[in-house]
Amino acid sequence: MSARIRRAVVVCAALGVALVAGVLVSAAVGQLAISPAEVVGAALEGVGLPTAWAPVDDVTTQALWQIRFPRVAMSVLVGAALAVAGAVMQAIFGNPLAEPGVVGVSSGAALGAALAIVTGAALGSVASVAGFAFAGGVGVTLLVYAMARANGRTEVVTLLLTGIAVNAFAGAGLALLLFVGDSAAREQIVFWQLGSLNGTRWPEVAVVAVLAAAGVAVALVLAPRYDLLALGERTASHLGVRVERLRIVSILVVAVLTGAAVAYAGIISFVGLVVPHLMRLVLGPAHRALLGASALGGAVLLTYADVAARTLVTGAELPIGLLTSLVGGPFFFWLLRRQRTRSGGWA
Incomplete structure (x- = not known):
């Protein structure tokens, strides 16, 4: 076994342990104190494995299965989806600073959710807001990609600039909806943009799980082609990679992963930027290991971020998107400074 493979195995194992610990802590903490043993017992009993650790009262069991377990599952799925989407974006752009918002997924989702809220299309239904988002x-x-495409191909720089323009237009549309909406709609839009996993239910988890699993699976299948694309478009083409088709499929994967994540959780920043970048520093550029580690790293990050959001302020819950931005911004700046100091550049 090569040193690179050993490092990937060790990193993924460490992330797996951290994720299991985070899941136990996330399910245990809250206004109703529940021990980790009861969490494990409830989970085992729920899948048909009776154990002496199971909670003795129905209140604890219902709290776990109706409130905490769905929320924990959503944090794992959303974190993994955003991190993998970020890794795919960085692969097709050839830039470790790329992230899903570049192609307008987040701004488009915010515009769709705001439109549902302001026009009353939601009718009080979370599913309707999520669907519009x-x-x-x-x-x-898809609009960004169609506008950036010319003469049967898409230049990365053109795609980036088109994304910036469309993001600005979507931001203006969101501002207009905030202006025309009533105070209740404005509050709901602002709260949605800040990101939250509160109120997550199993049907929502099932939808995100299907979309996230499909997106991650496709990304893993495409991983060897991303390795070839890293050599340059011309070299990848000579080696049999259909670059334009790869870029189309990849952007669709990013749209599905990010759209599914933000539809129910709102805008959560920096997960898709920081996690893949950090995993690349640790594991190197091989995309199969990078995508798997990014999925685990994103799940770990958002699980612990959700715990912090629920516990840092007594009697209140911080928006998780706000928390990831407050922590992710300075941390990513530190990563960039560290990399610049080591390499003499921003590569």
Whole structure:
């Protein structure tokens, strides 16, 4: 076994242990104190394995299965989806600073959710807001790609600049909806943009799980082609990679992963930027290991971020998107400074 493979195995194992610990802590903490043993017992009993660790009262069991377990599962799925989407973006852009918001997924989702809230299309239904958000994210991403395409191909720089322009337009549309909406709609839009996993239910988890699993699976299948693309578009083409088709499929994967994540959780920043960048520093550029480690790292990050969001302020819950931005911004700046000091540049 090579040193690179050993390092990947060790890193993934460490992330797996951290994720299991985070899941236990996340399910245990809250207004109702629950021991980790009861968490494990409830989970085992729920899948048909009776154990002496199971909670003795129905209140604890219902609190775990109706409130905490769905929320924990959503944090794992959303974190993994955003991190893998970020890794795919960095692969097709050839830039470790790329992230899913570049192609308009987040701004499109925010615009779609705001439109549902202001026009009353939601009718009080979270599913309707999520549906509009998902459609907005995917729709804007496809619009960016269509506008950037010329003469049968897409230049990365053109795609980036088109994404910036469409993001600005979506931001203006969001501002307009905030202006025309009533105070209740404005509060709901602002709260949605800050990101939250509060109120997550199993049907929502099931939707995100299917979309996230499909997106991650496709990304892993494409991983060897991303390795070839890192050699340059011309070299990749000579080696049999259909670069334009790869870019189309990859952007669709990013749109599905990010759209599914933000549709129910709102805008959560920096996960798709920081996690893949950090995993690349640790593991190197091989994309199969990078994508797997990014999925685990994103799940770990968002699980612990959700714990912090629920416990840092007594009697209140911080928006998780706000927390990831407050922590992720300075941390990513530190990573960049560290990399610049070591290499003499921003590569």
